[in-house]
Structure formats: structure tokens, C-alpha cells
Amino acid sequence: xxxxxxxxxxxxxxxxxxxxxxxxxxxxxxxxxxxxxxxxxxxxxxxxxxxxxxxxxxxxxxxxxxxxxxxxxxxxxxxxxxxxxxxxxxxxxxxxxxx
Numbered sequence: 001x002x003x004x005x006x007x008x009x010x011x012x013x014x015x016x017x018x019x020x021x022x023x024x025x026x027x028x029x030x031x032x033x034x035x036x037x038x039x040x041x042x043x044x045x046x047x048x049x050x051x052x053x054x055x056x057x058x059x060x061x062x063x064x065x066x067x068x069x070x071x072x073x074x075x076x077x078x079x080x081x082x083x084x085x086x087x088x089x090x091x092x093x094x095x096x097x098x099x
Contacts, residue, residue, distance in 0.1 A: 053071035055064035 053067065053074060055067045
């Protein structure tokens, strides 16, 4: 009984490998999904989304510069905390395992 399961797994695995190796699986396209009409309508009055608190690329006002400076400061603080975490993990010491 066990030998039948082993042979079946080998045959299925070999078939899957053959399909992957031949490139046939890359040719299979997923079925397209449809969206509702309300979800596809774009509103022209909304500004484009900003990235990480930055102002719009075409805004050169003093308020935009202050906003961008604050956003960069926030990102740099996040980078500093990430750097501390990386340094701590790189400098970890090995501990002896209990036997």
C-alpha cells in the first residue's frame, strides 16, 4: 500500500516538474477579473497621492518645503532605528547550547 503512494507521488511530482520545465505553466493565463463600474471611475478633483508624507512634486511653496523637510526627518529617524536593529543583530554573540 505504501509503495503505491510513493509511486503516485513520484509520478505527480515528475509531471509537475515536466510542466514547469517545458514552460507550459508560464503560458497559462489567469482568468481576467471584472471590476464594478463604480470602482473604475476616476475622480479628477482629487490630488495625486503623496509618498511618505511628501508634498506634490509640482508644489514649490514654503509650506511644501517645510512638509518635505519634516517628512525627510521622519524617514531618517526610522532609518536610524533600523540601523540600530541591524547593528545589534550583526553584533550578536553566540550562546552555548544546553545539552
